Amino acid sequence: MRYWSAFVLAGILLAPAAGLASPRPDDRGVTAPTAPAALVLPTEGRLRALTAALDGADPQPVVRVIPDRDPRRAVLSSLHAVTGVVQTYDGMLTMRVLRAGGVEANPLMKPVTRSEGTMLGVKIAAAVATVIGTETLWHDNHRLAAIVSSIVANSAMAMIARHNAHVLATLEGR
Secondary structure (H helix, E strand, O other), X not given: OOOHHXXXXXXXXXXXXXXXXXXXXXXXXEEXXXXXXXXXXXXXXXXHHHHHHHOOOOOOOOOEEOOOOOHHHXXXXXXXXXXXXXXXXXXXXXXXXXXXXXXXXXXXXXXXXXOHHHHHHHHHHHHHHHHHHHXXXXXXXXXXXXXXXXXXXXXXXXXXXXXHHHHHHXXXXX
């Protein structure tokens, strides 16, 4: 049970929050400038130059136009979050099945299941590898392939987790 919090933390860290803090344009596509991370005041000479340029001129408001975001990017970000959740769920179920007396059926994962820490590391590595692979596809302009491969990987892991849940229910007599 002590690794449960580590799995949850891994799922949270793997879930990207892209776009949550970005400014949203109004109906005309205009947003107010966002606050800088650190306030940097201009020097006295720079301030004089700025005010001299405005003397006698009508100041114009500063407007930043943000281009429309690609909606597929939000889909891929959501799929990254699902990757972390599904890997966490599968790891948690696998450990519960092993504690209940079950055995690991995958011969490649059998040596890993001897230690919960190793299992946690493998699950994190699998989630990170999936995210890196789909991000690489995305940045190489294979955007549809990135989305489809993420859906396929998440679906496969969800089916494995579903099987583990069924095995656990059988072992616990439910």
